[in-house]
Amino acid sequence: MKTKSNCRKMPGLFFLLLMITVSLCFSSCSFLGFRTSIRLSETSIDLASNVYLVERHLPIVELKCECQPLWGVPFTLMLQRNSEDDSVELSEFVLYETGRRGLSDKRIADQPFFLLDVNTKAAIEMRQKERLQQIYPQNTEYDHKTICAKACAYKEIDDGAEFYGGDTLKFMEGDHLVAERDVILVFKPKALKNGRKYKIEFTPRVNNKAVPPVAYHFRQVKNNNAIAWTVGLAAIIGFLVLTTR
Amino acid sequence: MKSKTSLRKNYIFLFAVFIFLTMRVHAQNIVAPASHWGGLMYPNLEPTKEIGLQFANFTEFDKNKEVDGVCLTDDPRGRYNHIEETIGFNILAISQTRNLIRKDKFQSNFLYQSALLFGFTSDQPTEIFQNEVIHSLAGLCTVPRNKKRSDPFLLGYSGQLNYNFFALDRSSQSSIQFSPTPIFAGAGFSFGTVMQELFTQIGFHNYKFLNFRATERWFYFSFSAMSRLGVAYKGLVFDNIANQYMANQASIRLHLLAYSFPINLELAVTGHSGVFLNDAVSAENAVSVNDVVPLPEYFYSLRLEMGSFIFETFNDQLGGKDKGPTYGVRVSYRLLPGESLAKKALAGLFKLPIFRNLL
Numbered sequence: 001m002k003t004k005s006n007c008r009k010m011p012g013l014f015f016l017l018l019m020i021t022v023s024l025c026f027s028s029c030s031f032l033g034f035r036t037s038i039r040l041s042e043t044s045i046d047l048a049s050n051v052y053l054v055e056r057h058l059p060i061v062e063l064k065c066e067c068q069p070l071w072g073v074p075f076t077l078m079l080q081r082n083s084e085d086d087s088v089e090l091s092e093f094v095l096y097e098t099g100r101r102g103l104s105d106k107r108i109a110d111q112p113f114f115l116l117d118v119n120t121k122a123a124i125e126m127r128q129k130e131r132l133q134q135i136y137p138q139n140t141e142y143d144h145k146t147i148c149a150k151a152c153a154y155k156e157i158d159d160g161a162e163f164y165g166g167d168t169l170k171f172m173e174g175d176h177l178v179a180e181r182d183v184i185l186v187f188k189p190k191a192l193k194n195g196r197k198y199k200i201e202f203t204p205r206v207n208n209k210a211v212p213p214v215a216y217h218f219r220q221v222k223n224n225n226a227i228a229w230t231v232g233l234a235a236i237i238g239f240l241v242l243t244t245r
Numbered sequence: 246m247k248s249k250t251s252l253r254k255n256y257i258f259l260f261a262v263f264i265f266l267t268m269r270v271h272a273q274n275i276v277a278p279a280s281h282w283g284g285l286m287y288p289n290l291e292p293t294k295e296i297g298l299q300f301a302n303f304t305e306f307d308k309n310k311e312v313d314g315v316c317l318t319d320d321p322r323g324r325y326n327h328i329e330e331t332i333g334f335n336i337l338a339i340s341q342t343r344n345l346i347r348k349d350k351f352q353s354n355f356l357y358q359s360a361l362l363f364g365f366t367s368d369q370p371t372e373i374f375q376n377e378v379i380h381s382l383a384g385l386c387t388v389p390r391n392k393k394r395s396d397p398f399l400l401g402y403s404g405q406l407n408y409n410f411f412a413l414d415r416s417s418q419s420s421i422q423f424s425p426t427p428i429f430a431g432a433g434f435s436f437g438t439v440m441q442e443l444f445t446q447i448g449f450h451n452y453k454f455l456n457f458r459a460t461e462r463w464f465y466f467s468f469s470a471m472s473r474l475g476v477a478y479k480g481l482v483f484d485n486i487a488n489q490y491m492a493n494q495a496s497i498r499l500h501l502l503a504y505s506f507p508i509n510l511e512l513a514v515t516g517h518s519g520v521f522l523n524d525a526v527s528a529e530n531a532v533s534v535n536d537v538v539p540l541p542e543y544f545y546s547l548r549l550e551m552g553s554f555i556f557e558t559f560n561d562q563l564g565g566k567d568k569g570p571t572y573g574v575r576v577s578y579r580l581l582p583g584e585s586l587a588k589k590a591l592a593g594l595f596k597l598p599i600f601r602n603l604l
Contacts, residue, residue: 225552225554227551228551228552228553228554229554231549231551232549232551232554232556232576233556235510235547235549235556235558236547236556236557236558236574237378237379237382239545239547239558239560240379240558240560240572241379241382241383243545243560243562243563244379244380244383244385244560244562244567244572245383245385245562
């Protein structure tokens with residue numbers, strides 16, 4: 001016998017209206033600068049949203065980790081400009097090896113960083129003459145503007161681009177960085193040693209003024225696929241055995 | 246023999262789709278079938294790409310009766326509803342969450358999560374896993390099968406738009422901080438061969454509690470809860486379902502070794518008003534039209550995140566049954582932004598000795 005659906009009445013419309021009202025209210029409040037009462041702990045801010053609004057007129061610059069911060073060490077850089085006139089430079093990406101027993105932090109020179117993703121146009125101004133010479137050997141006059149124009153064009157950031165500590169990352173004209181949550185780029189240092197502790201530090205310059213450096217400590221830990229699969233499947237089987245009655 | 250060949254073809258097809266899609270697209274479905282089987286429904290609030298396999302089982306019957314410690318054969322404790330077949334879903338899910346391009350503040354914090362589903366229905370491997378592994382280990386009677394559904398191809402697409410609320414706050418150094426809150430609200434849709442859906446949702450994800458400075462390096466807890474209200478419409482697989490549903494989910498997550506070797510273990514409970522109806526086909530079980538109502542479902546779920554892997558399983562034991570949408574398993578691999586599985590696979594391939602020698 002074919003039966004026909006006749007569902008139990010649910011307060012669907014009421015719920016829907018309530019959700020729309022709440023959403024609109026929150027959106028408006030957020031738009032007007034409303035502060036929600038939920039305060040994240042200091043640790044969560046350190047770990048997940050290390051954001052500093054340095055001065056009222058300066059952009060927000062953030063260095064944060066991806067969802068799984070310590071696996072593969074990708075860093076997401078987030079940035080907000082308060083006006084289109086703000087200029088932002090990110091330079092001095094410096095990597096240190098830390099946690100050396102009885103020794104101070106060791107600066108790792110010329111550490112290449114590997115860009116994984118970028119959401120806006122940006123360019124790297126390469127300040128190291130030697131490397132510019134490698135790229136443009138025919139250029140004998142290293143006029144800054146010429147070099148920058150060429151170097152920037154050459155190194156316009158795309159997925160997979162590399163840059164080095166000491167390079168400056170400039171955001172080009174027309175970039176739109178006013179959104180609250182722009183993920184600008186995701187990068188990670190190359191060739192880290194498993195199990196070692198590191199610190200990454202960078203000093204942004206905003207409107208040609210230095211702002212306090214932002215640092216992040218991390219430890220390089222590699223995925224162990226065999227362990228993950230063993231534990232994962234054991235967890236699935238164990239849970240189903242325990243909950244199947 | 247014929248069915249084995251067909252099954253092999255299906256797996257080959259899935260593998261081909263997997264290789265093709267991983268060239269660019271990146272995974273995890275957020276709606277049917279997993280969301281009606283007790284799978285975690287929380288949206289990603291970070292840009293993420295995942296690729297994963299999902300298995301879900303819809304069984305026509307409950308497990309066999311047990312008399313004096315002996316399991317009867319083909320004598321189930323009862324049937325679920327009018328659906329006269331057992332369905333095993335084998336799905337490859339590929340999903341991506343990204344921030345939308347934003348032009349002003351009002352549009353910010355919007356994340357769009359999309360998922361593509363490819364697969365087929367077959368009672369294997371879900372039957373073996375249910376009867377030969379889980380029920381065997383737990384010492385339970387097997388779940389009998391009569392007719393088994395076999396669709397060569399399942400296809401689906403789902404999308405959801407979520408708004409993640411942010412807050413301005415001050416740190417202990419009195420600098421102003423701009424922090425994401427755990428609160429989200431959103432809406433989404435899904436269409437495909439299983440069923441069609443539209444839904445709205447609201448909730449919070451990973452609100453920390455029992456979080457002490459002295460111990461957070463080793464462990465802390467977070468709490469999540471969400472509510473989803475949806476309208477559903479039939480698909481090729483399920484042709485008579487409830488036209489609306491509400492699902493509520495709450496979970497507690499244990500974060501281990503967050504600073505050194507992060508492992509997350511999440512335990513969830515889900516209450517679902519049900520998308521399947523209590524109608525029955527046989528004359529003796531027939532329900533009058535006015536009495537046809539959705540069958541409410543209750544699930545336990547477990548999720549384990551280790552490295553780039555996510556393992557998840559869900560079971561209807563909370564509802565005290567073993568039939569209908571009974572259990573599911575998901576295994577996903579999370580890709581970093583900019584990564585693609587094809588690139589990783591190729592990189593791994595060229596590291597093999599045979600290729601190194603060739604090169």
